[in-house]
Amino acid sequence: MRRISMYLCTMNSIHLAIIEDDKIVRDSLLAYFILKEDIASVTTFHSMEAFTEDMKEHIAHKPHIILLDIQLPGMTGIDGIPIIKNILPDSEIIMLTTFEDSDKIFSALCAGACSYLSKQSSLSLIYECVITVKNGGSYMSPSIARKITRFFSKENSVSSPLTKRQTDIVHGLVDGLSYKMVAARLDISIDTVRTHIMQIYRTLNINCKGELIRWAIENRV
Numbered sequence: 001m002r003r004i005s006m007y008l009c010t011m012n013s014i015h016l017a018i019i020e021d022d023k024i025v026r027d028s029l030l031a032y033f034i035l036k037e038d039i040a041s042v043t044t045f046h047s048m049e050a051f052t053e054d055m056k057e058h059i060a061h062k063p064h065i066i067l068l069d070i071q072l073p074g075m076t077g078i079d080g081i082p083i084i085k086n087i088l089p090d091s092e093i094i095m096l097t098t099f100e101d102s103d104k105i106f107s108a109l110c111a112g113a114c115s116y117l118s119k120q121s122s123l124s125l126i127y128e129c130v131i132t133v134k135n136g137g138s139y140m141s142p143s144i145a146r147k148i149t150r151f152f153s154k155e156n157s158v159s160s161p162l163t164k165r166q167t168d169i170v171h172g173l174v175d176g177l178s179y180k181m182v183a184a185r186l187d188i189s190i191d192t193v194r195t196h197i198m199q200i201y202r203t204l205n206i207n208c209k210g211e212l213i214r215w216a217i218e219n220r221v
Contacts, residue, residue: 019045019069029044064091092210094113109217110217115138138177161204162200174216
């Protein structure tokens with residue numbers, strides 16, 4: 001089927017979309033997530049084209065979070081990220097893929113994805129990532145996080161307009177921490193983290209975590 005929706009009526013729940021051409025993977029994710037109480041709906045698609053067509057036709061239950069494969073029939077997932085962000089600027093994109101080479105990782109993050117997971121990740125880890133992203137954080141598979149760390153260590157950081165505290169918060173988000181986890185790491189309140197985030201967005205003239213992570217990567221901050 002091109003589109004499958006399952007709804008569980010719960011408070012403060014998540015609408016999830018999965019764009020994945022492998023039917024076995026797609027069905028496995030669907031079967032797992034529809035059993036989670038905080039997932040209100042799961043909608044699956046086999047291609048970017050099917051997803052964009054559906055989003056233009058249906059206005060209800062816009063996804064909060066999208067699990068996106070890279071290698072898709074037709075348009076690739078990376079090429080589809082700007083289109084998704086244009087149609088659904090408030091949706092967060094988690095790349096879920098077999099590709100772990102640096103070029104694809106950074107292309108996806110720089111295009112606007114906020115997290116990057118290997119398909120070898122367990123279903124429970126993918127679920128943990130979804131919850132982390134919904135709570136304001138980002139998430140990277142350990143192998144991917146190591147690639148990012150090596151990338152940052154290649155060259156010295158460029159001059160940054162951010163304060164040291166703001167830079168520490170950005171590092172936490174790049175590491176995949178939620179706002180609550182960043183607050184715990186820095187021993188500050190979560191409200192202080194949110195205040196700094198708003199100031200960072202204003203300073204950099206950006207509007208979302210994906211843009212912030214892209215800025216951090218491009219500038220090696």
